[in-house]
Amino acid sequence: xxxxxxxxxxxxxxxxxxxxxxxxxxxxxxxxxxxxxxxxxxxxxxxxxxxxxxxxxxxxxxxx
Amino acid sequence: xxxxxxxxxxxxxxxxxxxxxxxxxxxxxxxxxxxxxxxxxxxxxxxxxxxxxxxxxxxxxxxxxxxxxxxxxxxxxxxxxxxxxxxxxxxxxxxxxxxxxxxxxxxxxxxxxxxxxxxxxxxxxxxxxxxxxxxxxxxxxxxxxxxxxxxxxxxxxxxxxxxxxxxxxxxxxxxxxxxxxxxxxxxxxxxxxxxxxxxxxxxxxxxxxxxxxxxxxxxxxxxxxxxxxxxxxxxxxxxxxxxxxxxxxxxxxxxxxxxxxxxxxxxxxxxxxxxxxxxxxxxxxxxxxxxxxxxxxxxxxxxxxxxxxxxxxxxxxxx
Numbered sequence: 428x429x430x431x432x433x434x435x436x437x438x439x440x441x442x443x444x445x446x447x448x449x450x451x452x453x454x455x456x457x458x459x460x461x462x463x464x465x466x467x468x469x470x471x472x473x474x475x476x477x478x479x480x481x482x483x484x485x486x487x488x489x490x491x
Numbered sequence: 492x493x494x495x496x497x498x499x500x501x502x503x504x505x506x507x508x509x510x511x512x513x514x515x516x517x518x519x520x521x522x523x524x525x526x527x528x529x530x531x532x533x534x535x536x537x538x539x540x541x542x543x544x545x546x547x548x549x550x551x552x553x554x555x556x557x558x559x560x561x562x563x564x565x566x567x568x569x570x571x572x573x574x575x576x577x578x579x580x581x582x583x584x585x586x587x588x589x590x591x592x593x594x595x596x597x598x599x600x601x602x603x604x605x606x607x608x609x610x611x612x613x614x615x616x617x618x619x620x621x622x623x624x625x626x627x628x629x630x631x632x633x634x635x636x637x638x639x640x641x642x643x644x645x646x647x648x649x650x651x652x653x654x655x656x657x658x659x660x661x662x663x664x665x666x667x668x669x670x671x672x673x674x675x676x677x678x679x680x681x682x683x684x685x686x687x688x689x690x691x692x693x694x695x696x697x698x699x700x701x702x703x704x705x706x707x708x709x710x711x712x713x714x715x716x717x718x719x720x721x722x723x724x725x726x727x728x729x730x731x732x733x734x735x736x737x738x739x740x741x742x743x744x745x746x747x748x749x750x751x752x753x754x755x756x757x758x759x760x761x762x763x764x765x766x767x768x769x770x771x772x773x774x775x776x777x778x779x780x781x782x783x784x785x786x787x788x789x790x791x792x793x794x795x796x797x798x799x800x801x802x803x804x805x806x807x808x809x810x
Contacts, residue, residue, distance in 0.1 A: 433721070457741050457742060457745050458745065459707060459741045459744045459745050460707070460741050461707075462707065462710060462711055462714065468502075468511075468513075469513040469514075469525075469711065469714060469715070470502045470512075470513065471502055471503055471512045471513065471514055471515040471522055472515050473503060473515050474500070474501075474502045474503065475500060476500065477500045480500065485710070485714070485719075485721070487560070487706055487707050487709075487710035487711075488664065488706055488707070488737060488741060
């Protein structure tokens with residue numbers, strides 16, 4: 428599956444079916460600090476993702 | 492609460508209505524759909540406003556609107572929850588290149604869309620220099636200096652707007668960070684300060700309707716209501732203790748859901764239980780330089796500046 432980060436870069440996850448949380452943690456991202464969406468729809472962090480899924484990450488925790 | 496380990500990819504269902512969930516509430520261990528999540532946030536913000544008696548009849552509310560997600564969500568929520576309230580938006584332009592312009596545009600679009608009066612005050616107008624110019628050569632002190640100057644600027648513009656309360660968009664994460672930072676700095680005055688003791692020292696009373704809503708929930712509310720705009724980060728945030736404390740708290744929150752709420756609630760209980768402890772209390776007087784209320788000869792903002800160095804020149808840290 429493919430993960431689009433807020434800085435415009437993309438990463439891949441090839442560990443088989445996994446929840447959003449597990450994918451994020453594997454990338455060193457704390458799920459408390461981000462919101463994930465798939466096909467333009469926000470999904471809970473315990474949603475299972477399939478190998479063809481693409482998710483977009485929005486970081487919510489920053490200064491300003 | 493059931494996840495979907497069958498690999499179908501469907502989001503877990505809302506525990507209240509069965510529609511697709513958008514949020515896992517890890518404290519109550521439940522999923523919520525978009526409608527139930529929005530209703531839940533609005534209900535809790537309304538409860539916070541009532542619990543702390545944040546708004547009273549006759550109040551004129553100046554909402555500190557930076558243009559970022561928290562203050563944008565706050566303004567929309569206040570308009571929705573308090574449709575008859577006398578609202579004005581006030582914005583401080585610190586003068587941070589590459590950052591503030593985008594948020595100022597966002598703030599202007601928000602107030603125009605809601606038809607709410609909007610006033611802006613810049614550091615350049617108030618102090619004679621932008622924050623970038625003030626901090627030249629001293630970026631490590633950015634957050635503490637900006638905090639003092641922003642506080643004065645917000646108070647000034649709220650007063651100009653004729654406000655009886657200043658409403659800020661601080662969320663639960665901000666509040667938990669402040670509690671921890673006060674302890675880390677050994678700041679006894681702030682550790683003992685009760686939430687009702689907002690404003691004080693001649694400042695317009697401040698209220699924080701989002702103080703019990705986690706930052707992630709504020710952002711999600713903004714996304715679901717079409718209010719969320721991706722904006723640049725403040726370039727000075729990386730120099731701040733707050734950034735480190737934020738990382739510590741979100742890590743703890745991940746492992747122990749409810750940590751931030753317990754930190755804030757514990758602080759409220761502690762400050763109330765310790766309210767009989769004598770505190771330093773000096774009479775208010777007018778700042779000798781700007782006339783603002785202060786307990787010292789000069790107010791905190793004026794103490795930062797060197798009167799012999801021209802407008803906006805900081806006192807040297809060695810002095």
